[in-house]
Amino acid sequence: VRDERDVPDEVIGALVRRLQVTPASDPRARAAILARVRGRRQAPWRTAIAMAWQPSVPLMAAAALVVAALGVGYVGRVLVEPGATLANTAEIATPELVPVSNDGRVPKTFVLKQPGASSVTLVGDFNAWGEKSTVLRDPSGTGVWTVTVMLPPGRHSYAFLVNDSVWTADPRVPSLVDADFGRATSVVLVPER
Amino acid sequence: LGGLAVREFDPDVIRRAKTGDERAFAVLVDQYHARCVRFAQQMLLSVEDAEEAVQDAFLRVYDALPRFDESLRFEPWLFRILANRCRTARVRRRRRDAVVMYSDSAPEMAVGPESDEAAQEELWALLESLAAEQREAFLLHHVEGMGYEDMAAVTGAGVSALKMRVKRACDVLRARMLEVNRA
Numbered sequence: 001v002r003d004e005r006d007v008p009d010e011v012i013g014a015l016v017r018r019l020q021v022t023p024a025s026d027p028r029a030r031a032a033i034l035a036r037v038r039g040r041r042q043a044p045w046r047t048a049i050a051m052a053w054q055p056s057v058p059l060m061a062a063a064a065l066v067v068a069a070l071g072v073g074y075v076g077r078v079l080v081e082p083g084a085t086l087a088n089t090a091e092i093a094t095p096e097l098v099p100v101s102n103d104g105r106v107p108k109t110f111v112l113k114q115p116g117a118s119s120v121t122l123v124g125d126f127n128a129w130g131e132k133s134t135v136l137r138d139p140s141g142t143g144v145w146t147v148t149v150m151l152p153p154g155r156h157s158y159a160f161l162v163n164d165s166v167w168t169a170d171p172r173v174p175s176l177v178d179a180d181f182g183r184a185t186s187v188v189l190v191p192e193r
Numbered sequence: 194l195g196g197l198a199v200r201e202f203d204p205d206v207i208r209r210a211k212t213g214d215e216r217a218f219a220v221l222v223d224q225y226h227a228r229c230v231r232f233a234q235q236m237l238l239s240v241e242d243a244e245e246a247v248q249d250a251f252l253r254v255y256d257a258l259p260r261f262d263e264s265l266r267f268e269p270w271l272f273r274i275l276a277n278r279c280r281t282a283r284v285r286r287r288r289r290d291a292v293v294m295y296s297d298s299a300p301e302m303a304v305g306p307e308s309d310e311a312a313q314e315e316l317w318a319l320l321e322s323l324a325a326e327q328r329e330a331f332l333l334h335h336v337e338g339m340g341y342e343d344m345a346a347v348t349g350a351g352v353s354a355l356k357m358r359v360k361r362a363c364d365v366l367r368a369r370m371l372e373v374n375r376a
Contacts (some may be wrong), residue, residue: 010364011366012367016336029226032248033247033248078301103249152255
């Protein structure tokens with residue numbers, strides 16, 4: 001409860017009323033937020049943990065859900081974490097000395113071996129699935145296309161677009177069919193540092 | 194809690210957003226976007242920086258929602274994340290400004306009619322006279338209508354410190370307005 005001393009006087013009150021005029025909410029800005037959220041759908045283990053925290057879930061059931069969720073989480077993490085313990089998973093490895101940006105983003109290198117391609121771009125929830133936003137390079141001409149991008153912590157879905165037209169999931173990590181796109185996408189997990 | 198703008202949701206919206214329901218999350222964005230933009234603009238005195246901070250805050254909210262404790266209120270939690278993004282943006286801007294020499298120009302203005310721009314310039318110049326912590330406390334309390342307990346949850350500062358910041362902010366603003374009127 002606001003105490004009486006906090007009631008602003010006339011001068012401050014007039015200023016507050018001017019400051020309280022709400023700027024127009026730009027629908028494009030809201031759409032941009034929702035576009036970036038799309039594809040960041042939560043991993044099954046996170047959803048299960050969220051469900052377990054509902055007050056209506058009995059304690060034992062919640063515990064079982066969390067245990068199951070952690071198990072799924074571990075398996076899921078091994079499957080999708082680049083550079084994880086599976087021998088043939090992607091080499092989207094973070095460099096040994098990881099520069100962390102001020103806002104917590106870390107560099108991730110994406111690699112696609114695609115000899116003969118004329119162009120390869122990276123599309124993902126982190127660039128709003130922009131087909132021309134993130135271009136891979138093949139400076140040596142060996143067909144190994146790479147790009148390094150700064151990603152915030154979290155789960156990110158992505159794919160490659162070859163020759164501006166061929167949607168290609170990362171062949172070196174297990175892919176999922178994305179419900180929104182109906183196409184296979186790969187997943188990278190960026191841990192908090 | 195201050196009585197200016199208390200809106201609470203059907204708990205089901207939060208619950209569905211927690212499980213990744215993007216439509217439920219869109220309801221939260223629609224409801225809070227304008228207020229978040231207002232707070233971020235008045236904290237950062239920049240339309241562009243504010244838009245970036247708000248977008249970043251909503252993404253973090255989405256990612257962190259599964260960990261949100263529904264026994265708490267959503268709004269202070271949202272503003273805590275937003276206030277943190279504003280602090281980060283200020284630090285980033287200080288670093289950027291240290292590299293790129295800016296002139297002592299007025300803060301960036303929103304595009305709009307000349308009179309709106311002038312009014313906004315005047316308001317932002319007043320806010321600029323406050324230290325960041327004072328500005329944050331003043332805006333949360335008087336503009337966003339938040340009580341001190343919620344403000345403590347948002348800022349991590351104690352209630353008495355927050356009361357002092359609000360009082361000092363009012364003193365500074367009064368003095369500044371008097372100065373402007375005399376000039």
